[in-house]
Amino acid sequence: MKAAGTRGRRLPPGFAFRATVALIGASLTFFTAPSVWPAIQAARADGVPGIFTAEHMECVQHPGHESCQWYGDFRSEDGTVSRTDIFMYGMGKGQLQAGRQTSAVDIGFPNRVYGPGGSNEWVFTVALLLAGAALTLSQLRRIHRSMKNDEAGPEGRRAGP
Structure with missing residues (x-):
């Protein structure tokens, strides 16, 4: 039985997928970040x-x-x-x-x-770091937006993604 004044809250559609992609991006960022400084050192010899x-x-x-x-x-x-x-x-x-x-x-x-002459390893390392950060931030932003729209109710929802 629900307490008075509360309503059931459901996760927005696609939440699990977006959360999984955000977690993958965060993991990629977490595991790549320690390699940034060595990659810069290698690039500069x-x-x-x-x-x-x-x-x-x-x-x-x-x-x-x-x-x-x-x-x-x-x-x-x-x-x-x-x-x-x-x-x-x-x-x-x-x-x-x-x-x-x-x-x-x-x-x-x-x-x-x-x-x-150094190395070009930094290119791949920075690309991985940026990809991980972009995945994480884009999915967290989409989750935040969809939860905000869900709170606003049907009248507050926008058409389209």
Whole structure:
């Protein structure tokens, strides 16, 4: 039995779908946000400069293309940082040879270093962040609007979406 003066409240049509999409967008934003600063550092090659010595290349075949990475060792110019069995981001097949050395920058990732020209990883990271934020905000705004229209009753509803 309902208390006097209260009426049953129903969720607007499409609420579950919009809430799910907003949650997906929020998750995407949440998990991408920590990668923004490292992506900026990688883009600017902002880290410890040093030398990468190529040891071996590993390739993976995908339908339609092959992806290769050079693994080796990194040693900073001042000798304070030395890392083994890491890969050089952005150096693929034909760009290095075993035993060859090239300039590199360590930005702190545990498994890779970058060339002195930086990387374009930031583009994908920022795109994911913006997509997640856009999904979240657009769906929350639609939920808010539909709940507001529902409260206004039939006379307060607008025609169209």
